[in-house]
Amino acid sequence: MFFLFFNLCIGTLYSQDSHREYFQQETDYKISVSLNDSLHTLSGNISINYENNSPDTLNFIYIHLWANAYSSLETKFAKQRAQTEKDFQFSSKDERGYIVTSEFFVDSLLAQTSYHNNDKEICKLTLPSPLLPNSSINIQTSFLLKIPKLFSRLGHSDNAYYISQWYPKPAVYDRHGWHTMNYIDYGEFYSEFGSFDVEITLPENYFVAATGVLQTEEEKLRIEKRVIETLDDNFEHKMESSDNYKTIRFYQDSIHDFAWFADPRFLIRKDYVKLPTTEDYVETWIYYRPENTPFWKNANEYLNSAIWFFSSEIGHYPYSQCTAVDGSFDIGGGMEYPMITLIGNSDSKSSLERVIVHELGHNWFYGILGFNEREEPWLDEGLTSFYENKYFQWKYSSLKFNHQNLNLKLSDISKIFSPYSQEYTHHLATQYFTSRNMEQAMSLHSEEMHLINYFYLNYVKPLAVFTMLEENIGKSNFQLIMHDFYNDWAFKHPQTSDFKRHLEDEANKDLSWFFDDILEKNKKIDYKISKVKSQKDNTYKVKIKNKTGVEAPLTLDYISEDGKIIKTENLDGFKGKKGFEISPEENTHSLFVNSSFENLELDRYDNHARLKGVFKRFRSPSVNLFYSLPNINKNQIYVLPILGMNKYDALMPGIAFYNDPAIIRKVDFVFSPLYSFKTNEWNGFFDIGYNIRPQGNFWGNVRVGLNGRKYSYKFLDENREWFKLAQEVELNYKPNSKMIENQTLIRNIYLSQGVHIWNSNPTIVIDDTYIKRRNYILLNIHHKLKRHHKINPYQLDFDLLLNDKFYKTSLTYTSRHYFKRKFDFEYRIFAGYMTPHYDTYYSPGFKFQTSGISAKSSGDSDYLFDEVFFGRSETSGFWSRQMVQSEGGFKTYTPLGNSLWMSSINASVSIPRLEILRLFAGILSFDKANEQLQNNEIFLYEAGIELRLWKDALSVSVPLLISPDMKRIENLYGHKWHNRIRFVLNLKAINPFIINKKPHYIAL
């Protein structure tokens, strides 16, 4: 609903605005600022000439004060950061930052300011008199900025200063109105073009790398001296500090942001590059820390070749210099600013080159073509990643992984995963995402993306899409079109709609398959070869079917016997089926639609067919141990010897057969027979599923599956077998920016247990006086809502279990809250209700259990056989102590309380600084409690110590205090306090077959 509503709003906004002429405002800055490196503050004055080129009269101007993103734990930045990191939430006040401004003057008149919606990052400056079209004003104020510790882009790490997004900055006013935005980690910027005249006063011993060209002669000499020192391998760097201050000045026009980085330790290297087709030179500078010399020594060369490459592919670099700065932070990656980039720590020269080339490339796609990075992140990141990849293909073509050879071997792995070649790793990432149907639409605003999608949609997928576009338009034509686009839009703010219009006009093609179907509607591309028929004169009739209706261009590749591509034909997209007549060369063995790894094809397995033979689309099976890379020519099956084990079957050697667990096929399966030499029975498990992957922006993957398990257990001291068969539908929903994962699982479960029960119920007519098997069928509906968060993760579980005789329903809410980095409180609220049921011969006790699922209750509490127990029927001994916290959630085992309704609260708190050790307590009430408990009590309670050894997978609990009734039962059995010790061993949390099917959330 939200998306629909949002699209409607945007739709009307844009249609209203579509007749508006393009215009852009101009902002010319004069800033003088001084750094205090003991207080970590900047104080300064700013004067902005603001030119209103819009047709509108402006009564106010929004001004961003982004340093205030670090001023409290409630800002948008703080909240987004808490999804992935604990650091900012537990920072001290001294480590945070802020900016305060004094009064604003507009053309020397005092002007009113207020925070927009009480948001300290957005200041609304009311102009003393309206600003008419084609006129300008001067805005002045002074400011004090407290530099935060380096959490994000602006910050300091001791005396290294990373100064970005730091000065009061007018928001962009364009065809669509004002673009105010908060500062965030995952979401970038949009700023007005103009000039910057910046004076920085700071202690003499610092070196400053900045946007813009240095104007101070004395400082130029100092830097020249440093360049010479840097070249001297024996130069001893002393970390001198200085009480003397210097003022240095930088100037640049035609830019939209200004960043600077100061560090006394910087070594400096300088070089030049000549631009293609002109006589212009660009100075290239690198600033780095002495300890990173091995990687950085040759970094000028990366800048030189990248400037040359981007200039020839897109258009000339328009500034006189370009700088890369070693940021020495551990987050990896880098950040783009006009004419300067900040680079995180690298682990190799090649990865340093990749990051430098990427960030430098942003000069074209953000710096010069001033895209709105926040609203249309796919444009700047996508185009930058596309050209970054082209650069590596161009520069290292000899190292390029030859993806024309379609028979991949594991021995190719070093080439495949070489930093010089990313096609194949990107292909694997694309297949990983599309096969799980996790991706959101590429056109989304960065704040609407789930983090994992932020990376996939902005960096990986656009690369594939632009490669397809380039192939469809033709490489040289595409280059011309991009040159024109650059010339038309340099130093302006082009949008997706402008880019679309430009591409469609110049290529003379309808690109709605891309801009509408893929970008907006999130549809997938899926062609298949449906028929190959030989005709006379060595010609063939080929039929290709479009399975999804996205009219994307496609390639038809002619493949030789040894898997090489002989010829590629580019075809325009079509709907439905289309026939082609081809006359292949003699050595053509087979045909392949969309064979390229840079293609977004959803299911490539039906894209391949041989020219000759009866079964032209037959792929021979291949059996691989554990895992190997996907091979399109084969029906790959993986095998893995495994050893199952439980108390009743003892050791069970066996084998698991499965298909690709990483890139999920339309039909996925795992099948694992295990043989028990103790019972001489075949046991094991299987799971087979059909993945539907609906199109669009609501559903994630929908999987229809069938699974089963069979093992032994003990009933009345005798080993018996049980088996389970479940038909299920797993409904996943698209992930969202709130990091909330939703899943509904509907299961029809058939269970059969060997039992031995005396039939004392005359109404049940059976041949024997003993019931030998207990069979039952249950329908289970479970919905899980899970929020991934570093400070406050939570999960809500709704469960409904029913058959024709009863229903049982419950709601469980589990939440954890961190008060300190290693001090958290966790609680769980449970409430459940069920109708009575009496058929105890054919079903186990379904009642709510105080002590959750445990081995101790003869295995009956795990009546769905969902859990993994080593000794599920043990009533005494070590393995009887295994438990799964569910229902009443008590850690103490007690038969008390089991009933038709139940509600409980379980809580635990960690001992500060000792995450592993926790105190827990629980309280529970249930149906007819006062009849079961003495003294008309209505509650049971417990408290004790828990050792959490391995997150959710392994923990031990020692209940120390229990309610008198529980104690009474305990005494009845002659049990002592240490008999209460139980443990959680959640093998499901470490079962590779389960882990692999779930989406992974990368921690950043």
Ligand SMILES: [Zn+2]
């Ligand atoms: Zn980027």
